[in-house]
Amino acid sequence: MKYSKEIIIDLPREEVIAKMEDHKNFKHWQKGFISYRHLSGSPGQENARSKLKYKMGKRDIEMIETIEINNLPKKLVLSYDAKSVFNRQKNYFEEVENNSTKWISDNEFVCAGFMKIIAFLMPGSFKDQTYKYMKDFKAFAENGTSVLNE
Template identity: 55%
Template structure:
């Protein structure tokens, strides 16, 4: 399953990247994030990995993020691996008139019958979640609104 989402954030690209690239800020725009742990000696570089833990309703979700391309401020590509799900995310950042247009191309690959069925029956839920994270980042970056306050 593939889809693209985008949002325009009213910040210059350098400020946008500074906020996006700080893992301490993730808790302010990724609802459900319980914690993260750097798994690499040199975090943030290509090949670096980070473990992420989320609380989604009653279930806990563990995933590992791997940076596969880091060409900031233009692009950042990552892979997210969780049980039954492999997500390739290619993020592009375009500065337009002092604002930043964030375009995210997502590809989900499912393994296991349960995840394949969920991906087939509910593809809109994945896109909606991706867009929600992007809109929550926009609110945090522009206005300092944190998902922790809601």
């Protein structure tokens, strides 16, 4: 399954990137985020790997994030490998008028087992989750609004 989402963030691109790259900010815009642990490679650089943990409903989810391409401030390609789900996310950051940034997120999901059925029956749930993270990042970056307060 492939899809693309985009959002305008009313901040300069450099500020958007700085807030997005800081893993200490994840808890403020990724609901369910529990922890981040660097595993290998140079942090923030290509081939760096990290373990992320989330609580989604009653499920605990662990995934390995790999930085595939880091051409910031324009492009960042990440992959996420979790049980039965592989996601590649190509992120593009474009400068737009009024010191704003357009964030485009191209996503590709490859699912196995039960998750393959979920992806087939409810592809909108994947798209909705991606866009929710994007909206929550926008609220955090622009206004300091945290999902921890929901």
